[in-house]
Amino acid sequence: xxLWPRPFPVSLKLDxxxxxxxxxxxxxxxxxxxxxxxxxxxxxxxxxxxIIWMVALxxxxxxxxxxxxxxxxxxxxxTNMSDHVSWGLYIANFTFCVGLAxxxxxxxxxxxxxxxxxxxxxxxxxxxxxxxxxxxxxxxxVVDLGRPDRFWHMIPGIGKFNWPMSxxxxxxxxxxxxxxxxxxxxxxxxxxxxLGLRPNPKWYVPFVMLSIVWAISIHTVTAFLYCGxxxxxxxxxxxxxxxxxxxxFVSGPAFIILALRVMRLxxxxxxxxxxxxxxxxxxxxxxxxxxxxxxSELFTLFYTxxxxxxxxxxxxxxxxxxxxxxxxxxxxxxxxxVGAILFFLPxxxxxxxxxxxxxxxxxxxxxxxxxxxxIIPAFIPSTLHEVVEYSPSLVEWKITAGIWAFGLLLLSxxxxxIAAVFTxxxxxxxIPE
Amino acid sequence: MSQDSPLxxxxxxxxxxxxxxxxxxxxxLGMAAWATAMQPLVEWSxxxxxxxxxxxxxxxxTADQKVAVFKRLEEDTKRDYxxxxxxxxxxxxxxxxxxxxxxxxxxxxCRKCSEACHIENNHDRATNxxxxxxxxxEKGGIDFEKGDATYDHPVxxxxxxxMPVQCxxxxxxPCVTACPIEATWQEPDGIVVVDYNWCIGCRYCEAACxxxxxxxxxxxxxxPAEEVNPDQGYLSxxxxxxxxxxxxxxxxxxxxxxxxPACLEACPTGARVFGNVLDPDSEIRWVIExxxxxxxxxxxxxxxxxxxFFDK
Ligand code: SF4
Ligand code: SF4
Numbered sequence: 001x002x003l004w005p006r007p008f009p010v011s012l013k014l015d016x017x018x019x020x021x022x023x024x025x026x027x028x029x030x031x032x033x034x035x036x037x038x039x040x041x042x043x044x045x046x047x048x049x050x051i052i053w054m055v056a057l058x059x060x061x062x063x064x065x066x067x068x069x070x071x072x073x074x075x076x077x078x079t080n081m082s083d084h085v086s087w088g089l090y091i092a093n094f095t096f097c098v099g100l101a102x103x104x105x106x107x108x109x110x111x112x113x114x115x116x117x118x119x120x121x122x123x124x125x126x127x128x129x130x131x132x133x134x135x136x137x138x139x140x141x142v143v144d145l146g147r148p149d150r151f152w153h154m155i156p157g158i159g160k161f162n163w164p165m166s167x168x169x170x171x172x173x174x175x176x177x178x179x180x181x182x183x184x185x186x187x188x189x190x191x192x193x194x195l196g197l198r199p200n201p202k203w204y205v206p207f208v209m210l211s212i213v214w215a216i217s218i219h220t221v222t223a224f225l226y227c228g229x230x231x232x233x234x235x236x237x238x239x240x241x242x243x244x245x246x247x248x249f250v251s252g253p254a255f256i257i258l259a260l261r262v263m264r265l266x267x268x269x270x271x272x273x274x275x276x277x278x279x280x281x282x283x284x285x286x287x288x289x290x291x292x293x294x295x296s297e298l299f300t301l302f303y304t305x306x307x308x309x310x311x312x313x314x315x316x317x318x319x320x321x322x323x324x325x326x327x328x329x330x331x332x333x334x335x336x337x338v339g340a341i342l343f344f345l346p347x348x349x350x351x352x353x354x355x356x357x358x359x360x361x362x363x364x365x366x367x368x369x370x371x372x373x374x375i376i377p378a379f380i381p382s383t384l385h386e387v388v389e390y391s392p393s394l395v396e397w398k399i400t401a402g403i404w405a406f407g408l409l410l411l412s413x414x415x416x417x418i419a420a421v422f423t424x425x426x427x428x429x430x431i432p433e
Numbered sequence: 434m435s436q437d438s439p440l441x442x443x444x445x446x447x448x449x450x451x452x453x454x455x456x457x458x459x460x461x462l463g464m465a466a467w468a469t470a471m472q473p474l475v476e477w478s479x480x481x482x483x484x485x486x487x488x489x490x491x492x493x494x495t496a497d498q499k500v501a502v503f504k505r506l507e508e509d510t511k512r513d514y515x516x517x518x519x520x521x522x523x524x525x526x527x528x529x530x531x532x533x534x535x536x537x538x539x540x541x542x543c544r545k546c547s548e549a550c551h552i553e554n555n556h557d558r559a560t561n562x563x564x565x566x567x568x569x570x571e572k573g574g575i576d577f578e579k580g581d582a583t584y585d586h587p588v589x590x591x592x593x594x595x596m597p598v599q600c601x602x603x604x605x606x607p608c609v610t611a612c613p614i615e616a617t618w619q620e621p622d623g624i625v626v627v628d629y630n631w632c633i634g635c636r637y638c639e640a641a642c643x644x645x646x647x648x649x650x651x652x653x654x655x656x657p658a659e660e661v662n663p664d665q666g667y668l669s670x671x672x673x674x675x676x677x678x679x680x681x682x683x684x685x686x687x688x689x690x691x692x693x694p695a696c697l698e699a700c701p702t703g704a705r706v707f708g709n710v711l712d713p714d715s716e717i718r719w720v721i722e723x724x725x726x727x728x729x730x731x732x733x734x735x736x737x738x739x740x741x742f743f744d745k
Contacts, residue, residue, distance in 0.1 A: 044456065058463065066470035073477035075652030075675045076634075083648050086639040146634020146649065146676025149481060153490075153614045153633055160490050160615045160631070168613035168637050230733045231607060231643025310578065384568065384598060384645045385577035 035191050042420050043413035049266070050416065057409040064402010067395045068143050076146055078395040084388035085379040087144070089396045092371030093403065094140035095222060096251070099244060099370060101133035101178065102219040103252015105211050106245075107282055112209070118274045122256065123208060124189050125263075127182045128414040129255055130215070134179045136407035143399050167225045174218045181211045186414065193421045219244045226378070234311035234378040243293045244370070249286030251366045253279040254359035259415060261356060267419035277349050287340040287362065294369075310385065315377040324389040325380070328372045335365030490615065491628040491668070502630075503667060510672060513653075516661035520671055523689035525622035531683055531738060532623075532710035533694075534720045535597060538744035540704040542567055542588040542595030549699030550599075553684060554670040555662050557654035564648065564681035565599040565696060599696070600625065600646035600681035601729065601737030608680075611641035617678065623738050624683050626668040632677040639678065643730050644737075647680045683707070710738075 044054075071078045081088045104126040111119030142148055153159035154172060163169040185207050192199040223241035230236055257276055264270050301312040315325045339361035342348060348355045381387045392400075484505060488494075494502065503520040510518050547563040556562040568580035572594055580596065589595065606625050609617055616632040619625050639647040653675040665671040666686030673679045684694040688707070697705040708717035720726065726740040 045452070055459075059466075062466050062470045065467070066473070069471050069473040069477075073473040075650070077652040079651075081651075083639065083645070086636045086649060141635075144635065146636070146678075147632065147674075149478075149486065150631070150633045153616070153631060162610075162613050162615045165610050166613045166637070168611065168635065172613065225637075229607065229611075229641050230735075231641060231730070307578065378640075381578070382645050383643050384566070384582070385580065386582060386645075 035194055039417050042417055054409060057405040060405035061402045064399045067398035071395055072148060078393060080390055080393040082388055084382045084386060085390035087375055088390055089392040089400055090140050090144040092375040093400050094137045095375060096367045096370045097133045097137035097140060098218055098222045099248040100251050100255055101130045101137060102215040103248035104129035104133060105215040106249060107253045107279060109212055110278060118272055119278060121271060122275050124186055124418060125256055125259055127186045128411060129259060130182045132407045132411035134175060135410060136403050138175060139403045167228055170221045171225055174221050178214050178218050181207055181214060190417060190421050219248050231383050232378040233308045239293055239297055246286050246290035246293060247366045247370055250283050250290060250362050253283050254362050257355060257359050263415055263419055268423045269419035273351060280343060280348055284343050310381050311377040314380050320387040322387055322389050324391055325376060328368055332365045332368035332373050335361045339365055488630050490631050514656060514661055515658035518661060518663040518665050520665045520667055521686060522667045523686055525620050526689060528711055529622045529709045530711050532717045534706040534717055534726060534740040534742060536704040536744055537594055537596060537741055539702045540595045541702055542569055545699045545701055546597055546696035549695040553662055553695035555656055555672045559655050562648060565597050567595055567597045569593050570596050598644060601644050601739040604736035604738060605734060607641040607735060608638035611637045624685050626682055627678050627680060629673050629677045634676040643733055647678055650675050650677055
């Protein structure tokens, strides 16, 4: 049942002759570049539906790139941020993407905890989602910089790295480390399959373990980025990191379920139904924990009242005659609660549209809750209790859409490669149909 | 996706070189689109120069390098703003720790200090920026929730008092801890400064500051040549570049040379007291020792160097 229980047959028929040779005489120094070249060919070829999808994503990514170029040239006045609300959609999206990256990997914990063989197969999908999400979160920070030309000031050793004091330096370290670990795991597993060799657990299991711990760290450090700021009472709560983790356990698995569905519809690479069921179980528990913590937070804020509740008051009910955030948060609440209810219906355990709808609802709900619902309210009212509204500008939307398009582009290419490498004409490669 | 997967029939029979040609066309179009999309970036990079790009952190510049940097900045100001300016770099004086106090009983909310700051520090004219915000507060408490910084009527109003807020030059400054690249730090005389040529504009410090003291240059500031204050400090009031953070520096280009901050000089009521707290004969020392002063948000542990007091 597991993915790697026996030696694999020569796969990736695009290149079967070649890999047969490589198989005999393995020189990884030229074998790996050739593998990467093959991957590139594979990722840029395919049926028309795939080409159209990829061209469309490229177009959106280019619109985003253009908007960003304008923003760099003319300044961040193109955004609707201000000195009162100095972080906006970019950092909101960043926070969600870090959660997605963490969640993509944390869901493999049960695979190792309970020795659930089926779940092992999901590792590579989860790690691919993590890679795409990390790239998106890094881009979200880059587009938020006023002076991207000075990026080298952030490179440890060359620039001036305010470590360990600044939480942002921690975030830079853990996010890049996480990206490298996951690139290694995905690259290694695919390469071995491509060579028709059995992956050596020594070369990936320790890294999978490491990436699990690391996944928790990226989201925890990102929470510390906010909750360590005493001047922002809305963030200054110890519950922030656990809340981040709980919501990551929802958004990550939900995203993977969507990815699996897309793969099942568009490739010959099929997973058995059990792993998705396990994911749904994880989502059920995590969503309850998430909602419980949210409730506990809101109780503390509203029951105590006073200055600390001002941001929550503004977020949920508006204040001083401005109600900009109210529709956002209530949309998120409805999506999250209805999504959670849908996940608890027995039908969610079966393949079908119900779980897809539930996944989409929870992903969008958490995107708002962790983004517009968590980042913006910390700035409204401001530290001196001034209420200045914020809603993202067109440029901000374009850039954010561009980042998502680029992330999905990467993810689509990776999933297609995985499907190609893992499905061979002779043998399903240990994947039960 | 592999070759034997169900493609459109027409494609199955297609010679691979036709596919290759299509891909090449696609790639060319893609590159052209990319170049068009990135055009603004190219225009922007034409304005950048290598020296500026490679410039080191202020605290790592040698004396010679500083001279070169200041000269380049003066030339840039001439080119971009048409103004002749001189950029100096006064150093902190040994045995000096600055403190500022404000008498809330006499402040009338006239905003002369904000205005003086605006002019002294070469702020953007379009946004009417200033490091000082004056809050009209309700008597009977210090509750910013009931305060208003955008009042537009004759002052003082009988049932109100006025509270100017600027950078508190915190001894334990959260903005400094936050900065990932040490672009902002505390000088030995207690003033928190920003190297405008090192800041990457992440705005983490602005999120960390509990006093709304920091300002970001959302675009390059605009100032008519004749209004530019030519007496500029590298770490203080020189015209800031686009995309970086700025903040109040207690006018260090003045105060480190023994003059008073511009906001103090402009205040018609004498509400402001500034000086060296280490000097036992200074007025600021007298105020701190004899008045019941308080600091804003004391509970945060930021240890402001800015004190408020009521006289009667
Ligand atoms: S008031 Fe704000 S900007 Fe000034 S030192 Fe304190 S934290 Fe930094
Ligand atoms: S905006 Fe500039 S000074 Fe502020 S934290 Fe970022 S790099 Fe440091």
